[in-house]
Amino acid sequence: MKCKKCRTEIPEDAQFCYHCGWEVPQEPPPKKSLPLKAIAIGAAALFALIAVWRIAA
Ligand SMILES: [Zn+2]
Numbered sequence: 001m002k003c004k005k006c007r008t009e010i011p012e013d014a015q016f017c018y019h020c021g022w023e024v025p026q027e028p029p030p031k032k033s034l035p036l037k038a039i040a041i042g043a044a045a046l047f048a049l050i051a052v053w054r055i056a057a
Contacts, residue, residue, distance in 0.1 A: 001024075003010050003017035016023045 001010060001012055001014075002008065003020060003022050003024075005022035006017060006020040008017055008019040010017050010019070010024075014024055015026075
């Protein structure tokens with residue numbers, strides 16, 4: 001890839017440009033679809049627990 005600052009060709013996995021020191025923006029880690037599902041299940045379980053608790057109380 002090319003440095004966006006000085007356009008020097010730098011390796012794809014370079015952390016920064018060795019010519020001008022431009023820091024290569026790191027791609028954010030891929031998002032996992034699991035957390036949203038886990039939160040939904042957790043919320044459902046919590047609501048169920050509260051419902052049971054309220055009936056019992
Ligand atoms: Zn550069």
